[in-house]
Amino acid sequence: MAETAPHRDDAIIVVENLEHSYGSFRAVDGISFTVKKGEIFSFLGPNGAGKSTVINILITLLSLQKGKAIVAGYDVTGDAQKVRESIGIVFQDITLDRDMTVWELLEFHGRLYDMPVKERRDRIDELLKLVQLEAKRDELSKRLSGGMKRRLEIARGLMTRPQVLFLDEPTIGLDPQTRMRMWEYIKGVNREGTTIFLTTHYMDEADQLSDRISIIDYGKIIITGTSWELKNTLGRDLIYLKTDNNANALRLLEHLPAVREITEKSKGIVLMVNEDGTKVLPGIIDTLRNDGIEISTINLKKPTMDDVFVFYTGRELRDEGQAPARAMFLRAGRR
Numbered sequence: 399m400a401e402t403a404p405h406r407d408d409a410i411i412v413v414e415n416l417e418h419s420y421g422s423f424r425a426v427d428g429i430s431f432t433v434k435k436g437e438i439f440s441f442l443g444p445n446g447a448g449k450s451t452v453i454n455i456l457i458t459l460l461s462l463q464k465g466k467a468i469v470a471g472y473d474v475t476g477d478a479q480k481v482r483e484s485i486g487i488v489f490q491d492i493t494l495d496r497d498m499t500v501w502e503l504l505e506f507h508g509r510l511y512d513m514p515v516k517e518r519r520d521r522i523d524e525l526l527k528l529v530q531l532e533a534k535r536d537e538l539s540k541r542l543s544g545g546m547k548r549r550l551e552i553a554r555g556l557m558t559r560p561q562v563l564f565l566d567e568p569t570i571g572l573d574p575q576t577r578m579r580m581w582e583y584i585k586g587v588n589r590e591g592t593t594i595f596l597t598t599h600y601m602d603e604a605d606q607l608s609d610r611i612s613i614i615d616y617g618k619i620i621i622t623g624t625s626w627e628l629k630n631t632l633g634r635d636l637i638y639l640k641t642d643n644n645a646n647a648l649r650l651l652e653h654l655p656a657v658r659e660i661t662e663k664s665k666g667i668v669l670m671v672n673e674d675g676t677k678v679l680p681g682i683i684d685t686l687r688n689d690g691i692e693i694s695t696i697n698l699k700k701p702t703m704d705d706v707f708v709f710y711t712g713r714e715l716r717d718e719g720q721a722p723a724r725a726m727f728l729r730a731g732r733r
């Protein structure tokens with residue numbers, strides 16, 4: 399067996415310096431990361447960031463151009479068949495055969511993978527229960543709702559008891575309630591022992607579902623960590639201020655000891671502070687008032703995943719396609 403040992407015992411995916419170009423366009427630009435056995439790991443990034451390209455290389459659908467990728471102990475280039483046997487996949491676009499019933503679809507998939515009859519029948523029962531589609535077992539898949547179709551796709555991806563389940567945008571296009579229920583199913587699958595690699599452009603999804611997140615933009619990983627670690631890099635609290643002279647306010651406040659970083663936005667300024675915001679605010683207000691600056695809005699909050707994303711990419715997810723354009727004034731070196 400041309401097996402390559404992962405660098406760490408608990409790593410189930412190891413990716414090193416991955417690059418991928420479509421013609422002269424580099425969609426993946428030197429990506430390295432590790433997914434640990436048993437975790438839920440997310441790629442969070444906007445449209446066109448390169449998420450599906452990375453997934454497609456890992457599931458051996460796209461051939462690897464440059465770098466290295468090991469999945470479940472197998473090299474995606476040398477051992478593609480072994481990789482395929484170790485994984486389950488749910489694609490970004492729904493791929494169900496619409497003229498089969500729920501049960502037939504899973505049965506067909508099991509046969510495709512040469513699962514013995516008893517094993518595949520038992521597995522179908524188990525999975526329909528897991529994704530709560532038992533009542534729909536004899537329904538044509540085309541009659542299912544969007545959320546049910548997604549659940550069926552997840553069940554199909556799990557038929558062969560994969561070590562890793564790849565989910566490309568698992569809740570795209572679903573309503574908020576259905577999305578939350580999907581998270582519960584995904585967590586249930588993970589509790590069964592399946593490692594999950596998912597991509598998303600939903601902040602809350604990455605935040606609530608993942609053990610660790612990599613923020614990806616323009617084919618590069620910008621930062622990786624747990625939700626808590628990522629938020630913590632932005633300091634303890636965020637303070638939004640609207641004043642009648644933001645440029646002056648910024649100059650006055652950037653030297654306050656508690657201020658880790660200060661950013662000018664179109665509508666005001668944002669301060670990241672290393673201390674409890676409620677303790678820092680009085681000093682900020684005094685400083686501005688002493689200089690005759692009027693404050694019209696004050697807003698104190700804990701950093702969210704949205705804040706993390708905006709900070710590291712310089713844009714909001716809905717500004718898709720725009721070049722980073724941030725006015726950022728670094729006070730202390732970023733971690």
Ligand SMILES: Nc1ncnc2c1ncn2[C@@H]1O[C@H](COP(=O)(O)OP(=O)(O)OP(=O)(O)O)[C@@H](O)[C@H]1O
Nearest residue numbers: 420425443444445446447448449450451452490599
């Ligand atoms: N087959 C292809 N031929 C040419 N360019 C491609 C192809 N597939 C993807 N791209 C380009 O590569 C970049 C990355 O695409 P990719 O599908 O990996 O992004 P993504 O992060 O999955 O985006 P989305 O959130 O929209 O699914 C995009 O600019 C895209 O236009």
Ligand SMILES: [Mg+2]
Nearest residue numbers: 449450490566
């Ligand atoms: Mg995609």
